[in-house]
Amino acid sequence: MRFRRAKAQHFRLFQAFDFEPHPRLNFVTGANAAGKTSLLEALYVAARGDSHRGAISTLATDGQSSFLIDTRISGVDGRPDDKVEVRWQDRRIAVRINDQSAGLSDLVRRMPVLLIDPLAHRLIEEGPGIRRRFIDWGVFHMEQEFHDQWRRFNRALRQRNAALRAQASVREIESWSPELTLTADALTAMRERYLDRLSQLAPKYWQSLVDEKGWTLAFVRGWREGESYADTLIRTLEGDRNAGHTREGPHRAELRVLSDNSLLKERVSRGQQKLLIAGLMLAQGELYRQKHEDAPVLLLDDFAAELSMDSQQRLLTQLQSWPGQSVITALDYSPLLQATNDHAMFHVEHGEITLKKTI
Template sequence: MSLTRLHIDTFRNIVSAQLVLGEGVNLIYGQNGSGKTSLLEAIYFLGMGRSFRSHLSQRVIQYNEEQLTLFAELNNGHQQKDKIGLRRLRNGDIQVKMNGEKVKRLSTLADSLPIQVITPESFSLLFEGPKSRRQFIDWGAFHTDPHFYQAWVNVRRILKQRNQLLKSEASYSGIQVWDKELVKYAQLVTQIRTQYIDSLNEQLKGIIEEFLPRIDVKVSFTRGWDSKTEYAQLLESQYQRDLSIGYTISGPHKADLRLRVGTMPVQDALSRGQLKLLVCALRIAQGKLLKQQINKSSIYLVDDLPSELDAQHRKLLLQQLHDTGAQVFVTAIEPAAIVDSLGTPVSKMFQVEHGCVTQIE
């Protein structure tokens, strides 16, 4: 799974760019503010229909323009390449086509382009609330189990209906019919998440030993409600509490990932540099597991790597990324910072200046 061609039109400060991409490491270098991160962001936008830098997608459209256009050819391992096109209008409309056919759900894009992002902001995975860690779990669950997406959609739909009933002070008999459906899908979502984390832990062991030798990091999944209580029983017993606050307090929407060293949370046990390495290990483990389980490679977007890691760990991370067999896009101010850390030559090298992208032979 890799991008072979990429066309960008009026995205951030990139007026227009047409790139022929390499299957391995694609190095993008240039000064701060030149547009390096925008190039990574464009790839992410093409795969997810949104930005990893801003919740306001209209901000990525170039000033004084009414739309942006992204197009890519994708090598999916078969003889015929897939073609993906996306157009985002300033009024909020989004148009997506794959091989000439309109795509109705953005999840189709995410399935076609499994994208992993490692940026200075990625470390919020450990420092912020459980939402980012649920998203981390659900990335893997979505890509490795075809039943997960619809089950999770159903959970969120039913929770929305249940919360509306709670706010209107409905009786429990009026809510119970929704609870039966909620329990069914919550159990399926939780089962898939649990199985995924169990598999991920097997991948993580060796990678963490490479990044953090002699540190025993334990990763566990918490499902979002008391593990000793049946969910149907809990929903009924907590009805009065849910009614008083106006929403459902327990369930798969409260699931989390716990990372500990001994009895201490990793945030308290590890240095900031070690925490950065742990996040890198988690992302790499996801890519390796995806390849192992469904023979699909991730696409890694690694922004500003040299500023985050010393030379030794930079080399280790690049080697681990290379070992996944994934296509990698990595940015740096100076190309030597990446070239000198790679055991093999980069596949392609691009220089970005004031939004203009040039391939360097």
């Protein structure tokens, strides 16, 4: 998958932009606050219908109540390019693919994008929710049934939680147990299969990026090991009634990154975290490629930040070998970046994106 062209109106500091990226490496340079990150954010929103930086309702240019991102995405297997529009208007997101209304799941499935940015350390340092979303993005693209099972589980979970808050009868609360159990088992099996494959692949990238062999991934399913979810719902019923919500289950699943069986976040620098996360993203992208015979787009914001020259070279080597498209921001077009082949360099200044060089 590749962006052939991306145009936007009234997005962040851009009144308008028209960006035609190279099919492989793209370096976007410019001073701080020039708009480099906003360009990446626009591409991210174009692919996911949401922002990684804040509420989608805050993205329109000052004084505007709407924005539009219009992209052309390369076709697969000889298909024509797709026209994809993501518009924020009237306090909601609207997606159109080839002039037909579409849902967010259609958008995410059509244009897989992976992001490494200065906030990526949250994947290691913050709570399990962000890591659960990381897992589920991968499972969504690998398992055809995942989205339906995820929606069914969450619908039943909302109903059970509403019954718990209302102090409904035990019979009414337990009426949701069969659906929760069925979907919880399905979701967990899919997540476990995915994490097993990711756990085998990620160390290859970590060794290349950090020369590290001792990092491992561990999946925590969200309730007691060795206990069926049906039994969990029985065991926790009284506590859930007191709490007013369902305290255990797939909605509490967790991914842990370990070093010698200890949480890795307690042992590594920010630079190492960045490379660790880059390795996870590259591994996730390779799993996607193995399934779909195409590579996601990689977005990398502030390439050199917190990395030594050696680490920058290691990361750039991986990016050069990536079979898909990458868009990478940096403060300047350094000799390291200039030495790469098959790339384009753009410069952002005063809300304008200019192509400077293609190699």
